[in-house]
Structures are given as structure tokens and as C-alpha cells.
Amino acid sequence: MSVLVVGSTAFDDIQTPFGTREACLGGSSTYFSLAAALFTQVRLVSVVGEDFPRASRDLLAAHGIRLDGLEVRPGKTFRWSGRYAADMNSRETLAVHLNTFGDFRPKVPPAFRDSRFVFLANGAPATQDSVLDQVPPPEFVVADTMNLWIETARDALLALLRRVDGLILNDEEARMLTGEKNLIRAGRRVLELGPKLVILKKGEHGCFLFSNFFAYAMPAYPTERVVDPTGAGDSFAGGFMGFLSTCDTLSLWNMKRAIAYGTVTASLTVEDFGVDRLAQAKLEDVERRYRELIQFVAV
Amino acid sequence: MSVLVVGSTAFDDIQTPFGTREACLGGSSTYFSLAAALFTQVRLVSVVGEDFPRASRDLLAAHGIRLDGLEVRPGKTFRWSGRYAADMNSRETLAVHLNTFGDFRPKVPPAFRDSRFVFLANGAPATQDSVLDQVPPPEFVVADTMNLWIETARDALLALLRRVDGLILNDEEARMLTGEKNLIRAGRRVLELGPKLVILKKGEHGCFLFSNFFAYAMPAYPTERVVDPTGAGDSFAGGFMGFLSTCDTLSLWNMKRAIAYGTVTASLTVEDFGVDRLAQAKLEDVERRYRELIQFVAV
Numbered sequence: 351m352s353v354l355v356v357g358s359t360a361f362d363d364i365q366t367p368f369g370t371r372e373a374c375l376g377g378s379s380t381y382f383s384l385a386a387a388l389f390t391q392v393r394l395v396s397v398v399g400e401d402f403p404r405a406s407r408d409l410l411a412a413h414g415i416r417l418d419g420l421e422v423r424p425g426k427t428f429r430w431s432g433r434y435a436a437d438m439n440s441r442e443t444l445a446v447h448l449n450t451f452g453d454f455r456p457k458v459p460p461a462f463r464d465s466r467f468v469f470l471a472n473g474a475p476a477t478q479d480s481v482l483d484q485v486p487p488p489e490f491v492v493a494d495t496m497n498l499w500i501e502t503a504r505d506a507l508l509a510l511l512r513r514v515d516g517l518i519l520n521d522e523e524a525r526m527l528t529g530e531k532n533l534i535r536a537g538r539r540v541l542e543l544g545p546k547l548v549i550l551k552k553g554e555h556g557c558f559l560f561s562n563f564f565a566y567a568m569p570a571y572p573t574e575r576v577v578d579p580t581g582a583g584d585s586f587a588g589g590f591m592g593f594l595s596t597c598d599t600l601s602l603w604n605m606k607r608a609i610a611y612g613t614v615t616a617s618l619t620v621e622d623f624g625v626d627r628l629a630q631a632k633l634e635d636v637e638r639r640y641r642e643l644i645q646f647v648a649v
Numbered sequence: 650m651s652v653l654v655v656g657s658t659a660f661d662d663i664q665t666p667f668g669t670r671e672a673c674l675g676g677s678s679t680y681f682s683l684a685a686a687l688f689t690q691v692r693l694v695s696v697v698g699e700d701f702p703r704a705s706r707d708l709l710a711a712h713g714i715r716l717d718g719l720e721v722r723p724g725k726t727f728r729w730s731g732r733y734a735a736d737m738n739s740r741e742t743l744a745v746h747l748n749t750f751g752d753f754r755p756k757v758p759p760a761f762r763d764s765r766f767v768f769l770a771n772g773a774p775a776t777q778d779s780v781l782d783q784v785p786p787p788e789f790v791v792a793d794t795m796n797l798w799i800e801t802a803r804d805a806l807l808a809l810l811r812r813v814d815g816l817i818l819n820d821e822e823a824r825m826l827t828g829e830k831n832l833i834r835a836g837r838r839v840l841e842l843g844p845k846l847v848i849l850k851k852g853e854h855g856c857f858l859f860s861n862f863f864a865y866a867m868p869a870y871p872t873e874r875v876v877d878p879t880g881a882g883d884s885f886a887g888g889f890m891g892f893l894s895t896c897d898t899l900s901l902w903n904m905k906r907a908i909a910y911g912t913v914t915a916s917l918t919v920e921d922f923g924v925d926r927l928a929q930a931k932l933e934d935v936e937r938r939y940r941e942l943i944q945f946v947a948v
Contacts, residue, residue: 534871555854567868572833648948
């Protein structure tokens with residue numbers, strides 16, 4: 351059991367009402383990997399610059415994340431700066447320096463090509479698509495996307511959606527992609543674009559899961575302390591895919607459990623800056639929160 | 650089994666992206682009564698003007714709602730005009746004519762004084778309080794409130810909160826009342842003000858229920874068609890209190906079921922203008938949606 355993830359590695363400068371942190375280890379693939387590594391072996395395909403420190407590499411390796419696909423290129427690592435509003439529900443990007451991530455051409459190492467579970471973290475749809483050309487058809491492929499690609503690379507995104515099993519996107523992205531304001535209608539319209547599974551994230555309001563056979567709603571874990579929402583979505587995806595990769599079948603029951611585990615790993619991430627809390631988490635922390643979450647939502 | 654409700658009866662002029670309707674029968678007590686009447690006998694205390702038509706009175710009576718406490722006073726019935734934004738999540742009040750509701754002094758008829766369940770719909774806290782002076786201590790009293798009273802009658806509201814068992818309020822009101830931005834913290838802080846039960850409504854995102862012994866989250870019923878959100882909150886309260894009044898005990902299990910029934914009655918209301926859909930609903934519609942909702946949220 352293992353999960354292949356392809357996405358960004360970055361350093362983030364983050365301002366929230368709780369303070370300011372510079373050069374936090376971040377990026378979609380980092381959050382995803384640390385969350386998924388709580389459950390399974392993670393195979394990482396990403397790119398960093400020559401400035402990527404030994405300590406960050408060691409942190410990932412210490413979680414059993416395989417770094418064969420972490421390419422080091424001349425130049426600097428992707429850097430992002432952002433500031434969150436007082437309610438934490440919106441953020442302003444202050445600076446983006448793509449650096450080595452700017453012309454990321456993911457190369458899946460031969461040893462990673464038998465991955466049954468693949469997560470295509472947010473990136474240009476054509477780049478995400480190129481990953482699927484390098485591997486035999488996996489059992490379960492999930493992609494993330496963002497408003498930028500819906501606006502500027504819609505055709506490539508629609509082509510990608512016909513090749514993936516699942517799509518994870520947030521409420522605004524679902525509305526933008528489908529033109530539907532009602533989220534239930536929006537989620538069901540995304541299904542018509544190809545994916546068998548659509549996970550519609552709503553931040554503090556939890557998420558919906560849509561398939562042609564069922565719909566499911568999961569509130570967020572009731573955390574009282576949101577310090578930094580950066581990476582919550584990728585941590586959710588990591589918990590979801592990581593747990594699912596350990597299951598015998600992709601049954602409704604396992605999907606629901608995976609949604610709950612994703613909810614839990616996201617809740618850990620937001621309680622401190624960057625990956626500070628997530629990287630400290632043990633499986634027993636996850637299991638305790640899982641039980642609390644189930645109690646919180648069980649009918 | 651019966652529920653006493655004290656609140657407004659009104660005619661509403663409503664504009665939503667789905668159209669415009671004038672003089673819809675509305676008001677907090679109307680929505681509450683029609684929802685609760687699906688489960689139990691409702692005893693209504695409210696006030697209308699001489700213009701209140703026979704047809705509206707007949708509609709309420711046809712649902713078994715007892716109108717002994719519906720006072721008719723010289724003048725006109727309360728009238729409200731409002732317009733909803735495109736996303737239905739915010740609305741603008743265009744006109745308010747309190748008319749006979751302006752100096753509403755609720756008088757509980759003797760035949761209503763043995764009510765075990767009492768709902769104090771949104772109104773001035775002192776007015777809500779005056780109802781409790783007219784009845785022996787009921788088994789279960791729930792109040793609603795709004796931002797206006799939190800801002801202008803805070804002390805009276807805090808006094809009321811020490812006399813009620815439950816408070817229903819929405820996310821913005823909870824934040825305003827407690828000064829807490831995080832909704833989980835806000836809900837728990839409201840508990841410290843007196844109520845044993847706090848229901849925090851989040852519109853399309855469902856609701857939270859807080860007590861000192863448990864917390865619970867319920868997503869909204871997955872409706873694809875929201876035509877007019879007016880009265881959703883009072884319909885929720887009506888389904889919640891109406892069902893609960895039929896239960897032998899106020900157990901956690903019955904509270905959870907009542908939350909689900911409130912969610913269902915609110916979902917009926919929003920699917921058409923005013924009370925059009927709610928007033929047509931049969932208990933079998935409610936039970937079908939209840940089963941669908943449980944399937945949607947069951948772990």
C-alpha cells in the first residue's frame with residue numbers, strides 16, 4: 351500500500367491574526383504527504399531549488415516519505431506569501447515566486463510507477479495530465495484544482511476530468527466550474543464532467559461527497575483554535591487518500607471513513623502555523639480525534 | 650402534547666432571484682406554527698390587524714393551530730419587505746411597518762397556561778420575558794433572538810437567557826453575543842450565559858447543537874432548489890420543538906432526532922415562497938425527507 355503524490359513544495363510567509371511566520375515549509379505535496387504518511391507509504395514527486403535545506407528533507411524522510419522523485423534544480427524553491435483576514439475565511443496573496451516550480455515537469459521514477467493510488471495536487475491541468483501518461487492506469491486517481499485553471503485552462507481541465515476517478519475542489523471553485531450557485535446542484539454537475547467521485551470542500555463548514563450512487567455530508571472537526579488554515583485542503587486530501595489506500599475495497603463505508611480521517615488531518619494542520627502541528631501528530635492523536643468526530647456527527 | 654408559541658404574524662413582500670411575491674402570509678409564529686403542527690397541537694399567541702383575512706385564519710386553523718391567543722387589534726397587520734442577494738445568503742430589508750405588532754403585549758389565554766413546551770420567537774427580550782411571568786414553569790422553554798436585541802437590549806436579553814432552557818441563534822448573532830469569532834467557542838460561550846442548550850444555525854451549512862454534555866453537528870438537507878429562505882429559521886424551530894413535544898424524554902437521542910426534523914421542515918419552507926410549500930407538506934413528506942437526511946449524514 352502506497353500513495354503517489356505530485357505537486358508543489360514551497361516555503362511560505364504567513365500572516366494570520368495569531369502572528370507572522372516566515373519560510374514555513376509548505377506546498378501542496380508537503381501537506382498531503384505528511385497527512386497521508388500517518389496511514390501509508392507516500393511517494394513524492396516534486397521540485398525544489400538548491401536552497402532546500404537538509405532539515406526539511408530529513409523531516410519528510412523521517413515520516414517515511416520516499417523522496418526519489420524530489421527533483422533538485424538550479425535556483426530557488428517556490429515561495430508564497432499570504433495574509434489571512436480576521437475571520438480566516440479569506441486570504442490575500444502578497445507575493446508568489448514560482449522559482450524552480452515555474453517549469454515543473456514531473457518525472458515519475460520507475461520505482462513509483464506501480465502506485466495504485468495517485469493524487470494530482472493543484473497544478474496546471476496539462477502538467478497533471480502528463481503524470482497519467484507516465485504510469486499504468488492506477489486503481490484510484492484524484493485531482494485537485496483551483497480557480498486559476500478553471501478560468502485559464504478550462505479545456506485542459508475538462509480533458510483531465512475525463513481521466514480521473516475523483517476531483518477535490520472547494521465551494522467557490524465548484525460554482526465557477528459549473529455555473530451553479532446551489533452547492534448540491536454544483537456538486538452533481540461536476541459528476542457529469544467525468545469523475546466518479548466529487549469532494550466539495552467548505553472549510554469550517556466541512557465537506558460534501560457526491561457520486562452517482564450516494565451523497566454524503568461531513569461537518570468539520572469542532573476545533574476551537576484555528577491558527578493558520580494554510581494547507582488544510584491538501585491535509586484533508588492526504589488523510590483521505592492515505593487511509594483509503596489501506597482499505598481492501600473502495601466501498602461507501604470506507605469512503606465515509608476516509609472522509610472522516612481527512613477531516614481529522616485537516617483539523618490538526620490548522621491548529622498551528624505551517625506543518626508544525628501536522629508533523630508532530632501521531633496515529634493515536636488521529637484515532638482520538640476520529641472518535642471525537644464520529645461522536646460529534648453520529649445520528 | 651402541545652407547544653405554545655409567542656411571536657409575530659406578518660405579511661411579507663419578498664424578492665428573490667426566483668421572482669417577487671407580495672403580501673405572503675409570514676411572521677415568526679406563522680412559520681413556527683405550521684412546522685410544529687406537523688407533529689403536535691400548536692397554541693398561538695400573536696397579534697394581527699383588522700385587515701387579517703379570513704383565508705389566512707382558516708389556513709392556520711386547518712392545521713389544527715389553536716387561535717385563542719391571536720389578538721385582533723385596530724389597524725393593520727405587521728408588514729415586512731425584503732430582497733435577497735443572488736446567492737441567497739444575505740438580504741436587505743426594504744421596509745418594515747410594525748403596525749399592530751409595534752406594541753405587542755402578549756397575553757397567554759388561560760387555556761394555554763399548562764403548555765409544557767414554549768417557544769419565544771424573536772422579539773424584544775422584555776416582551777419574551779413577560780410571557781414566562783404568565784405561565785407556571787414549563788418543562789422546556791426555547792427562545793430565538795436577533796442582532797437588534799443583542800445590540801440594543803443586551804441586559805434584558807442576558808436576563809432572559811437565565812430563564813430559558815434553550816436559545817436558537819445564527820452564526821453572526823452568536824459571534825456578536827459572545828465576541829468569539831470561532832463558532833465552536835462562540836456556541837460554548839453562549840452556554841455560560843444560562844441556556845442548557847444552544848442551537849447555532851448556519852443556513853445552508855446546517856447547525857450545531859451545544860450542551861454541557863455533548864456537541865452535535867447536523868448538515869442542512871441537500872435541497873437543490875432554494876426559492877425563498879424567509880422563515881427557514883422559524884420553520885426549523887417549529888420542527889424541532891414540535892417533534893420534541895411528542896417525545897417521552899429530552900434525551901440526547903431525541904434531541905438529535907428533533908434537530909433532524911427541524912432541518913427537514915426548514916428545507917420544505919425554502920423550496921417555495923412564504924409558507925406555500927410548508928403549508929402543503931404532509932407528515933409523510935417529512936418522514937421521507939427525514940430518511941433521506943439520515944442517509945445523507947449517517948456515518
